[in-house]
Amino acid sequence: MDAVEQQLAELAKTGYEAGFVSNIESETVPPGLDESVIRYISARKSEPEFMLEWRLGAYQKWLQMEEPDWAHLKYTKIDYQAISYFSAPKSAADAPKSLDEVDPELLRVYEKLGIPLEEQKMLAGVAVDAVFDSVSVATTFRKQLAEAGVIFCSISEAMREHPELIKKYLGTVVPQTDNYFAALNAAVFTDGTFVYIPENTRCPMELSTYFRINERNTGQFERTLIIADKGSYVSYLEGCTAPQRDENQLHAAVVELIALEDAYIKYSTVQNWYPGDENGKGGIYNFVTKRGVCAGDRSRISWTQVETGSSITWKYPSCVLKGDDSIGEFYSVAVTRGAQQADTGTKMFHIGKNTTSTIVSKGISADRGQNAYRGLVRMNKGAENARNHTQCDSLLIGDKCGAHTFPYIEVANPTAKVEHEATTSKIGEDQLFYCRQRGLSEEDAVSMIVNGFCKEVFNELPMEFAVEARKLLAISLEGAVG
Amino acid sequence: MLSIKDLHASINGKEILKGLSLEMGAGEVHAIMGPNGSGKSTLSKVLAGREEYEVTSGTVTYKGENLLDMSPEERAHQGIFMAFQYPVELPGVNNTYFMQASLNAIRKARGEPELNSLNFMKLVRTKLKALEMNEALLKRSVNTGFSGGEMKRNEILQMILLEPSLAILDETDSGLDIDALKMVSMGVNSLRSPERSMLVITHYQRLLDYIQPDYVHVLSGGRIIRSGDKSLALELEEKGYGWLQEEAAA
Ligand SMILES: Nc1ncnc2c1ncn2[C@@H]1O[C@H](COP(=O)(O)OP(=O)(O)OP(=O)(O)O)[C@@H](O)[C@H]1O
Ligand SMILES: [Mg+2]
Numbered sequence: 001m002d003a004v005e006q007q008l009a010e011l012a013k014t015g016y017e018a019g020f021v022s023n024i025e026s027e028t029v030p031p032g033l034d035e036s037v038i039r040y041i042s043a044r045k046s047e048p049e050f051m052l053e054w055r056l057g058a059y060q061k062w063l064q065m066e067e068p069d070w071a072h073l074k075y076t077k078i079d080y081q082a083i084s085y086f087s088a089p090k091s092a093a094d095a096p097k098s099l100d101e102v103d104p105e106l107l108r109v110y111e112k113l114g115i116p117l118e119e120q121k122m123l124a125g126v127a128v129d130a131v132f133d134s135v136s137v138a139t140t141f142r143k144q145l146a147e148a149g150v151i152f153c154s155i156s157e158a159m160r161e162h163p164e165l166i167k168k169y170l171g172t173v174v175p176q177t178d179n180y181f182a183a184l185n186a187a188v189f190t191d192g193t194f195v196y197i198p199e200n201t202r203c204p205m206e207l208s209t210y211f212r213i214n215e216r217n218t219g220q221f222e223r224t225l226i227i228a229d230k231g232s233y234v235s236y237l238e239g240c241t242a243p244q245r246d247e248n249q250l251h252a253a254v255v256e257l258i259a260l261e262d263a264y265i266k267y268s269t270v271q272n273w274y275p276g277d278e279n280g281k282g283g284i285y286n287f288v289t290k291r292g293v294c295a296g297d298r299s300r301i302s303w304t305q306v307e308t309g310s311s312i313t314w315k316y317p318s319c320v321l322k323g324d325d326s327i328g329e330f331y332s333v334a335v336t337r338g339a340q341q342a343d344t345g346t347k348m349f350h351i352g353k354n355t356t357s358t359i360v361s362k363g364i365s366a367d368r369g370q371n372a373y374r375g376l377v378r379m380n381k382g383a384e385n386a387r388n389h390t391q392c393d394s395l396l397i398g399d400k401c402g403a404h405t406f407p408y409i410e411v412a413n414p415t416a417k418v419e420h421e422a423t424t425s426k427i428g429e430d431q432l433f434y435c436r437q438r439g440l441s442e443e444d445a446v447s448m449i450v451n452g453f454c455k456e457v458f459n460e461l462p463m464e465f466a467v468e469a470r471k472l473l474a475i476s477l478e479g480a481v482g
Numbered sequence: 483m484l485s486i487k488d489l490h491a492s493i494n495g496k497e498i499l500k501g502l503s504l505e506m507g508a509g510e511v512h513a514i515m516g517p518n519g520s521g522k523s524t525l526s527k528v529l530a531g532r533e534e535y536e537v538t539s540g541t542v543t544y545k546g547e548n549l550l551d552m553s554p555e556e557r558a559h560q561g562i563f564m565a566f567q568y569p570v571e572l573p574g575v576n577n578t579y580f581m582q583a584s585l586n587a588i589r590k591a592r593g594e595p596e597l598n599s600l601n602f603m604k605l606v607r608t609k610l611k612a613l614e615m616n617e618a619l620l621k622r623s624v625n626t627g628f629s630g631g632e633m634k635r636n637e638i639l640q641m642i643l644l645e646p647s648l649a650i651l652d653e654t655d656s657g658l659d660i661d662a663l664k665m666v667s668m669g670v671n672s673l674r675s676p677e678r679s680m681l682v683i684t685h686y687q688r689l690l691d692y693i694q695p696d697y698v699h700v701l702s703g704g705r706i707i708r709s710g711d712k713s714l715a716l717e718l719e720e721k722g723y724g725w726l727q728e729e730a731a732a
Contacts, residue, residue, distance in 0.1 A: 434570040437530050438584035439558035439591065448583065452574030452623065
């Protein structure tokens with residue numbers, strides 16, 4: 001421990017001893033976790049009593065659990081007592097006054113992504129005028145959603161306004177004790193989103209469009225719950241191509257999706273958290289639990305993710321295919337460079353008859369980046385005629401990076417079929433030379449080849465995000481060759 | 483147009499070009515023939531700027547400038563085009579998109595306006611028609627799963643789109659059926675003009691029936707050992723390379 005860390009640790013400790021209980025008005029809870037912190041969070045959020053019980057239950061279980069170490073990841077141990085588990089949103093006084101005060105490197109990337117100026121300001125956290133175009137747009141959106149009967153609000157609001165739905169569904173897909181990080185999340189989550197789409201309703205807009213114009217305070221412990229009732233459809237986009245910085249190193253989100261009969265949930269993620277410096281220092285640890293259940297017959301859940309950020313990514317969006325004829329899909333692009341490490345993949349649990357799942361995973365590694373695909377396909381006894389197709393491709397740029405594939409297949413029904421294909425390729429000098437001979441710069445050539453490699457996944461993204469994701473990939477791999 | 487003087491080039495420490503000299507004037511078509519492994523593809527790749535090859539001595543002047551100083555893309559911007567002996571697959575990269583990006587990169591470098599997709603498609607369609615080529619290849623990924631002949635046609639399509647001032651064709655005729663051969667020749671002939679030069683590498687004199695060269699050179703052991711007119715190709719067809727190599731050795 002160097003001097004600064006020592007000081008910080010001591011400071012943190014004093015803060016903790018001083019206690020927050022005596023100081024209930026404080027906006028940030030001192031670092032440390034115990035039951036009183038959880039009570040405080042629940043009280044601050046004016047949650048119903050059952051939520052507090054639920055959180056405390058999760059906390060008790062968490063205390064007995066151990067941090068998993070099976071992933072292909074190396075990182076320094078997380079000190080859970082050094083984290084502050086509640087902080088109110090920053091006041092406008094701390095925010096930069098104009099874009100001039102924002103890190104020019106960040107602005108350069110916004111520029112390259114083609115993000116409009118007003119949006120740049122929001123992303124960079126510049127205090128913007130209240131009278132600002134997007135506010136009225138947001139109001140229009142909210143009206144449209146309300147007319148359709150769609151509930152779309154923060155998870156805290158949902159706990160107050162729709163406790164019956166929360167009580168019925170929260171934790172049904174990812175139980176409190178599912179895993180170490182999910183248990184921690186259940187105990188302390190403070191942010192997140194709740195979506196309910198009523199029967200036979202097609203959500204009138206991509207829920208991404210909405211986010212684009214609303215600064216979102218993505219927290220360290222987010223919890224998202226999406227319920228698509230019978231015959232409904234929703235497309236939800238989480239994240240943002242713009243690079244996001246955060247002082248919190250550990251992110252442990254939980255996402256639960258529930259698709260009832262004939263419902264279809266399309267969940268897309270673009271993750272571009274700060275990856276740290278070239279040695280990974282300061283980068284985000286992203287430990288996420290995402291799972292959807294196709295509860296009804298003929299329901300469908302589709303995960304699409306583009307993961308370019310974070311220093312550590314630990315993430316396996318999964319589908320539980322309970323309903324007969326239900327469909328699970330996972331399309332993923334994961335980029336690791338510098339010292340980034342990703343251990344990501346999916347789990348497909350086939351329970352109902354004639355269930356089908358498709359997995360397309362594209363891993364790209366450059367520099368010293370390490371990319372692991374970890375996937376489980378389980379065909380239960382009752383999964384008559386179930387089908388899975390897995391395509392798992394790795395692309396290497398340079399020879400110091402690595403790609404690893406860990407497919408697990410368990411088949412308990414003889415009529416079920418599982419297909420697995422895997423390839424590993426390198427961006428060849430031949431390919432680069434071919435492109436350059438045709439007048440393309442080396443950078444454009446890399447971006448073109450990589451985007452070609454990821455095409456099947458980008459095809460699944462909502463239009464406007466596919467365009468941005470392509471640019472993002474190009475920026476993420478700038479200077480990776482040569 | 484192009485002046486190569488005493489060019490020596492090696493790869494992995496192995497010298498392949500050993501004092502090659504060649505002068506090409508504007509508007510001329512030069513054919514290069516020679517046994518396998520004599521350095522024909524090496525010459526074309528050195529001219530196109532492949533960095534693996536190390537030029538150890540000699541000079542290459544193109545339009546009055548030192549070609550060896552330029553990056554591969556700069557050479558392309560300056561009008562050098564190489565049809566590859568073995569075109570490269572780019573999985574997932576749409577062929578039309580690739581060609582548009584290529585044309586626009588070159589136009590941009592020259593300060594010309596870029597073509598939007600609509601105008602580009604119009605342009606491609608007219609070129610396809612002239613080549614009697616099937617549009618289906620446009621929708622596929624660049625060279626991915628193309629047959630040998632399809633790849634070569636695709637190279638020619640790119641060439642006539644980019645309208646280079648120096649075109650290097652490395653065995654574009656190899657592996658082509660008769661119709662494709664005619665098509666390729668037609669494409670090449672349609673580009674012939676007083677300000678455009680072509681370097682055609684081939685093993686078969688048959689191609690030279692369609693593309694009438696101004697000069698024929700024999701490359702052997704990394705050097706040009708004989709130059710002549712079209713009749714040299716006929717002579718080679720009859721006698722092979724042995725007699726020339728013996729003469730050169732003597
Ligand atoms: N990377 C390499 N390392 C070592 N030798 C190489 C390499 N690339 C090419 N060569 C050698 O250089 C020589 C010339 O090759 P080149 O491809 O130029 O011949 P070519 O005249 O085009 O032959 P062909 O008619 O068969 O196409 C060959 O002996 C080849 O094996
Ligand atoms: Mg050759």
